[in-house]
Amino acid sequence: MAWKLSTPLRDIPWIPANFVEDLRAAGIETVEDLLYDLPIRYEDWREARPIGRLVSGRETLVRGVVTQVERRVTPRQRVKLLRVYLQDSTGQMVLVFFNQPYMAKRLTPGLEVFAYGEVGRDRDYWMFPCMQNPQVFLPEEAQRRDLPGRYVPIYRKVGRLTTRRLETFIQRLLAEVRDGLDEPLPQSVRQKYHFPDRATALAYVHQPPSDLPIETLQTHQDPAFQRLVYEDLFLLQLGLAFRRVLLYEQPVGIAFRVTPDIEADIQRLLPFELTVAQKRVLQEILADMQKPQPLHRLLQGDVGSGKTIIAAACMLVAVRNGYQACLMAPTEILAEQHFYNLKRWFRPLEVPVALLIGGLRKRERAEVLRWIAQGHAPIVVGTHALFQEDVQYARLGFVVIDEQHRFGVRHRARIRAKGQRPDTLVMTATPIPRSLALTLYGDLDVSVLDELPPGRQPVETRHVTTRYREDVYRWVAHQLDEGHQAYIVCPLIEESEKLQVQAATRLYEELSHGWLRGYRLGLVHGQLKREDREAVMDAFVQGDLQALVATTVIEVGVDNPNATVMVIEHAERFGLAQLHQLRGRVGRGSARSYCILITPPQVGADAKVRIQALLEYRSGFDIAEIDLRLRGPGELAGVRQAGLARLRVADLVRDHAWIPRIRQDVEEYARRFLAASGEAGRQQAIRFLRQWAHHYGLVQVG
Numbered sequence: 089m090a091w092k093l094s095t096p097l098r099d100i101p102w103i104p105a106n107f108v109e110d111l112r113a114a115g116i117e118t119v120e121d122l123l124y125d126l127p128i129r130y131e132d133w134r135e136a137r138p139i140g141r142l143v144s145g146r147e148t149l150v151r152g153v154v155t156q157v158e159r160r161v162t163p164r165q166r167v168k169l170l171r172v173y174l175q176d177s178t179g180q181m182v183l184v185f186f187n188q189p190y191m192a193k194r195l196t197p198g199l200e201v202f203a204y205g206e207v208g209r210d211r212d213y214w215m216f217p218c219m220q221n222p223q224v225f226l227p228e229e230a231q232r233r234d235l236p237g238r239y240v241p242i243y244r245k246v247g248r249l250t251t252r253r254l255e256t257f258i259q260r261l262l263a264e265v266r267d268g269l270d271e272p273l274p275q276s277v278r279q280k281y282h283f284p285d286r287a288t289a290l291a292y293v294h295q296p297p298s299d300l301p302i303e304t305l306q307t308h309q310d311p312a313f314q315r316l317v318y319e320d321l322f323l324l325q326l327g328l329a330f331r332r333v334l335l336y337e338q339p340v341g342i343a344f345r346v347t348p349d350i351e352a353d354i355q356r357l358l359p360f361e362l363t364v365a366q367k368r369v370l371q372e373i374l375a376d377m378q379k380p381q382p383l384h385r386l387l388q389g390d391v392g393s394g395k396t397i398i399a400a401a402c403m404l405v406a407v408r409n410g411y412q413a414c415l416m417a418p419t420e421i422l423a424e425q426h427f428y429n430l431k432r433w434f435r436p437l438e439v440p441v442a443l444l445i446g447g448l449r450k451r452e453r454a455e456v457l458r459w460i461a462q463g464h465a466p467i468v469v470g471t472h473a474l475f476q477e478d479v480q481y482a483r484l485g486f487v488v489i490d491e492q493h494r495f496g497v498r499h500r501a502r503i504r505a506k507g508q509r510p511d512t513l514v515m516t517a518t519p520i521p522r523s524l525a526l527t528l529y530g531d532l533d534v535s536v537l538d539e540l541p542p543g544r545q546p547v548e549t550r551h552v553t554t555r556y557r558e559d560v561y562r563w564v565a566h567q568l569d570e571g572h573q574a575y576i577v578c579p580l581i582e583e584s585e586k587l588q589v590q591a592a593t594r595l596y597e598e599l600s601h602g603w604l605r606g607y608r609l610g611l612v613h614g615q616l617k618r619e620d621r622e623a624v625m626d627a628f629v630q631g632d633l634q635a636l637v638a639t640t641v642i643e644v645g646v647d648n649p650n651a652t653v654m655v656i657e658h659a660e661r662f663g664l665a666q667l668h669q670l671r672g673r674v675g676r677g678s679a680r681s682y683c684i685l686i687t688p689p690q691v692g693a694d695a696k697v698r699i700q701a702l703l704e705y706r707s708g709f710d711i712a713e714i715d716l717r718l719r720g721p722g723e724l725a726g727v728r729q730a731g732l733a734r735l736r737v738a739d740l741v742r743d744h745a746w747i748p749r750i751r752q753d754v755e756e757y758a759r760r761f762l763a764a765s766g767e768a769g770r771q772q773a774i775r776f777l778r779q780w781a782h783h784y785g786l787v788q789v790g
């Protein structure tokens with residue numbers, strides 16, 4: 089038969105049309121999709137265990153003779169209960185069925201049956217092992233279904249297809265497609281890890297050999313499964329590596345020059361002594377900038393680690409080389425704040441800084457656009473408005489993207505289209521664990537700022553229940569009396585911006601007429617007009633306002649070193665990364681800082697874990713790992729854009745140990761491949777890349 093992996097299932101005559109329909113609805117369209125729909129678990133039907141030697145807590149197969157059947161109705165819950173006694177030569181056990189009266193008809197004393205289920209202890213007769221609602225088959229039935237004597241794979245439910253039916257299809261496909269299974273992994277890799285080939289691996293996971301220990305199977309340690317995990321991650325990363333080598337490592341970028349004059353300018357720009365980590369990272373970036381290949385670097389650094397100044401120094405280099413540089417922030421507030429800081433830093437150097445955000449008036453906007461187009465604006469700060477269609481840069485050479493997790497890959501592509509391949513620096517406050525970052529940003533180099541500026545004190549984090557709200561605000565008032573400043577974050581309402589604004593306004597009213605009466609309070613939320621918002625933020629940074637009631641608009645980046653108190657109302661509603669970001673708004677000066685999390689007395693289990701994590705950990709890396717475990721990678725920002733949602737076998741949490749190794753293997757392989765196979769190989773890599781981008785739903789950049 090001539091099936092290939094890419095053959096659509098509808099072309100296979102022996103799969104009935106209604107099943108093809110159901111499979112398609114579940115996202116299974118081709119032979120490949122079906123073969124990679126791996127069992128979600130296995131039942132161990134290899135041999136029946138003697139009833140006298142059953143182990144509690146394990147799924148087990150037993151074979152015995154029914155000795156007695158009792159029917160009962162529990163008095164309170166009105167559940168129909170059936171107790172069936174089963175015996176073999178080694179002992180006796182009980183099978184309990186709830187609400188399955190037809191079982192009584194099937195199971196009569198004297199009958200021999202197979203039962204499969206999890207072994208527990210019977211509540212009424214503690215000395216008997218017991219199974220609740222087990223599967224029961226007559227021996228002929230079990231034989232007919234081909235159950236005994238092997239591991240039985242269980243597939244996720246797909247429409248009207250039973251797991252047995254899926255298995256039949258898969259087994260037949262495996263037999264018929266065998267020659268169409270080309271091997272995607274290079275020989276070198278298969279040898280290195282002693283991996284079986286693709287056909288063997290697939291056959292193995294769909295029907296594991298019975299001599300494989302159950303523990304190996306359950307923990308996915310068998311080489312066949314590991315090979316498929318590897319394959320999954322390898323192919324994803326190979327695309328990233330090819331993309332990097334083919335697109336980014338060509339000498340088509342700008343080779344900036346860093347002369348002694350420019351170095352002196354950098355020194356004049358810096359308002360403070362850089363930390364060791366900042367110096368190292370700046371050198372890494374400057375080294376990249378001087379190469380003719382376009383720079384694609386990710387700068388990871390925890391909240392408050394001082395990424396902005398590094399960006400500024402790099403932008404200065406671009407400007408002194410005669411190019412424009414821009415800095416893109418995820419929110420208008422943050423853009424305005426960067427604008428304010430950069431203006432201050434660049435003033436002594438007489439480099440003007442322009443702001444381009446959505447909230448500009450028409451005339452203002454037209455003027456800024458003109459400056460940009462004529463090259464009079466060497467430095468532009470803004471939101472994604474920076475890359476709208478009507479924005480034309482005279483000579484864009486350097487792009488900084490702050491807080492990358494808010495932007496998709498698409499953005500990066502759009503930006504590159506604006507300049508002649510400007511260098512791109514992406515900055516993020518580590519909402520992403522290291523292992524994941526390697527996969528997510530496999531086409532970027534990574535620099536890590538792992539040191540906070542001197543004098544920082546850890547933020548003291550406390551959790552209190554709403555019963556103590558009054559005490560909290562009395563204490564806040566006391567802090568304000570002492571000359572400190574506070575943020576007060578109102579409860580999160582994700583469903584509606586309008587309700588969110590109402591919640592913020594309500595809290596503001598409540599506090600300014602109540603516990604914080606007489607103090608200078610400000611209010612900031614997403615619906616304020618730009619001038620008003622700017623006025624409020626300015627007043628807060630200048631110290632005219634003592635406390636700021638806010639929505640999460642202040643979540644990222646906002647910087648006021650005098651603020652030492654962060655109060656978060658209904659902290660249980662926020663995500664972990666969000667709480668970490670919010671906490672990062674304080675602890676930026678040398679004074680002792682506090683973060684107070686207020687929740688109702690009862691919160692859900694996940695919320696408890698999040699709050700505990702925040703109390704326990706300070707580092708964004710640790711917090712991100714916990715977040716990953718809590719929510720799974722699918723929920724993490726950026727994951728979907730990065731194509732990770734399309735991983736079929738690999739699980740980024742379970743299989744994280746593979747990631748750095750695979751990245752290295754891929755890197756070596758891609759380079760060797762491209763070096764050895766010349767133009768033909770290049771074309772092949774480009775073809776691969778095209779399919780790859782399609783498969784993972786990624787934009788092809790180039």
Ligand code: ADP
Nearest residue numbers: 360361362363391392393394395396397541647
């Ligand atoms: P983030 O990495 O979160 O973007 P910022 O760039 O906003 O951090 O820096 C946080 C604060 O630390 C800012 O007020 C900044 O001016 C200050 N800062 C950064 N680097 C240093 C340094 N080397 N010494 C002193 N203060 C610094």
Ligand code: MG
Nearest residue numbers: 395396490645
């Ligand atoms: Mg920042």
